[in-house]
Amino acid sequence: xxxxxxxxxxxxxxxxxxxxxIIRKKGRVILSDFNITVPQFTALQILINxxxxxxxxxxxxxxLACSTITDLIDRMEKTNLVRRRKDEQDKRVVRVEVxxxxxxxxxxxxxxxxxxLSEKLKGVTEEDKRTxxxxxxxxxxxxxxxx
Numbered sequence: 001x002x003x004x005x006x007x008x009x010x011x012x013x014x015x016x017x018x019x020x021x022i023i024r025k026k027g028r029v030i031l032s033d034f035n036i037t038v039p040q041f042t043a044l045q046i047l048i049n050x051x052x053x054x055x056x057x058x059x060x061x062x063x064l065a066c067s068t069i070t071d072l073i074d075r076m077e078k079t080n081l082v083r084r085r086k087d088e089q090d091k092r093v094v095r096v097e098v099x100x101x102x103x104x105x106x107x108x109x110x111x112x113x114x115x116x117l118s119e120k121l122k123g124v125t126e127e128d129k130r131t132x133x134x135x136x137x138x139x140x141x142x143x144x145x146x147x
Contacts, residue, residue, distance in 0.1 A: 023113075030112045034105055035079075039064075039072055044081065044098060044106045052085075052095040081105065 031041055039062070046061045047053060053061070059069045073096055076082045081102035087093035098106075121129060 023117075026116055027113060030109055030116070033112070034109055036081075036105060036109070040076055040081065041106070041109060043069075043072060043076065044102050047082065047096060047098045048103065048106060052097045054093060054095055058096060076102070 027041075028038060031038060036044075042062060043058060046058060050057075050061070055066055055069050055073065058073075059066045062069065064072075073082060073084065077084065079101070080099055082096050082098050084094050085097050087095050124132075
């Protein structure tokens with residue numbers, strides 16, 4: 001074992017992977033209840049968190065080709081989740097804007113995900129929940145520069 005590696009890192013990575021798998025699996029079930037795909041959900045989160053973006057900017061954030069994002073946005077426009085609009089400063093630039101239906105569906109999906117997690121954390125003490133939250137927040141702060 002290397003000097004910098006805690007004896008717990010292997011099992012932390014393993015449990016993070018297992019939890020991620022379960023959350024993703026349950027997340028897909030929740031999304032199907034709302035008739036939204038994983039890429040649409042991801043796009044909505046990115047757009048809501050970052051504000052209106054161009055197809056190119058969204059493509060970079062999602063690590064997908066512009067043509068893939070264009071198709072994704074086309075489908076999302078048909079279900080009134082987003083719309084394209086001309087940039088106010090530069091009419092040549094087209095931005096993707098989240099519509100109210102997009103905001104509503106994201107809120108409802110997140111609510112269901114929180115309900116799921118809340119149910120799974122029922123037997124965990126408030127102190128352990130605080131400790132877990134703090135540990136995950138610290139891990140996120142260390143990792144966020146990677147995205």
